[in-house]
Amino acid sequence: MNFITDPWFYALAIPAVLITGISKTGLGAGSGGIAVPMMSQVIAPSAAAGIMLPILCVMDLLGLRAYRGKWSWNVLKPMLAPAVLGIAIGALLFGVLSVASTKLILGAIAVSFSVYQLVPQLRDLKSWIAQWARPWLWCGLSGFTSTLAHAGGPPVTIYLWPKQLDRAQFVATTVVFFTFVNAVKIAPFALLGQLNLTNLATSLVLMPFAPIGVWLGVRLNRWMSDAMFRKIALWLLLALGCRLLFEGLR
Numbered sequence: 001m002n003f004i005t006d007p008w009f010y011a012l013a014i015p016a017v018l019i020t021g022i023s024k025t026g027l028g029a030g031s032g033g034i035a036v037p038m039m040s041q042v043i044a045p046s047a048a049a050g051i052m053l054p055i056l057c058v059m060d061l062l063g064l065r066a067y068r069g070k071w072s073w074n075v076l077k078p079m080l081a082p083a084v085l086g087i088a089i090g091a092l093l094f095g096v097l098s099v100a101s102t103k104l105i106l107g108a109i110a111v112s113f114s115v116y117q118l119v120p121q122l123r124d125l126k127s128w129i130a131q132w133a134r135p136w137l138w139c140g141l142s143g144f145t146s147t148l149a150h151a152g153g154p155p156v157t158i159y160l161w162p163k164q165l166d167r168a169q170f171v172a173t174t175v176v177f178f179t180f181v182n183a184v185k186i187a188p189f190a191l192l193g194q195l196n197l198t199n200l201a202t203s204l205v206l207m208p209f210a211p212i213g214v215w216l217g218v219r220l221n222r223w224m225s226d227a228m229f230r231k232i233a234l235w236l237l238l239a240l241g242c243r244l245l246f247e248g249l250r
Helices: 007-026 031-039 045-066 073-093 099-118 131-149 153-163 167-191 197-206 209-223 226-249
Strands: none
Touching: 007 031, 007 045, 007 167, 007 197, 007 209, 031 045, 031 226, 045 131, 045 167, 045 197, 045 209, 073 131, 073 153, 073 167, 099 131, 099 153, 099 226, 131 153, 131 167, 153 167, 153 226, 167 209
């Protein structure tokens, strides 16, 4: 079975997998979006996305076990249908809309929201958009950007932020959401040829690092206070947004 053998790829891919696991189960920001840009320094972004999907699915299952029963079904229910719509649009545009364009859009949203929250006078989100439309905008956008680059975390963070969930419930809710999203993405990724034998074999090589990242993330979440969690999650979102803007402009 063929797999990628370039040592420079693994020098970037192994930290990317660990960071993704820590972020998914520690900060709930869905920052698997960092993995595709890191791996794309060596391989094509589409191949990086294909390699990461099986790893993300395993992380999702481990996250479900770690946070079982702590998520909010009431919060989750309106998030799922918009995500499916976003995934469908992302699959149709896969290879048409450039990854750079997607990163620019997502980065601009993430940075704008972070600044909006960091400036005390701007923190009231109630007047942003009608209540019924919020899940269709943010969760639909999350499904879309997750399909193109596994970068669905910032829109979901924006959607969940005003709901004042405690840190465990916040992370648990994102874990269930991305478990659903990544499971739905399997079919379009297979049809688009991103789950070929080379990508799957490379995923298998990297897979042992998935539970390590998840374990570290769970421990991190238990150690933090709610105030510290929200502060770190917000600054991570800002950093991720700046990185996405930088990657999109290059």
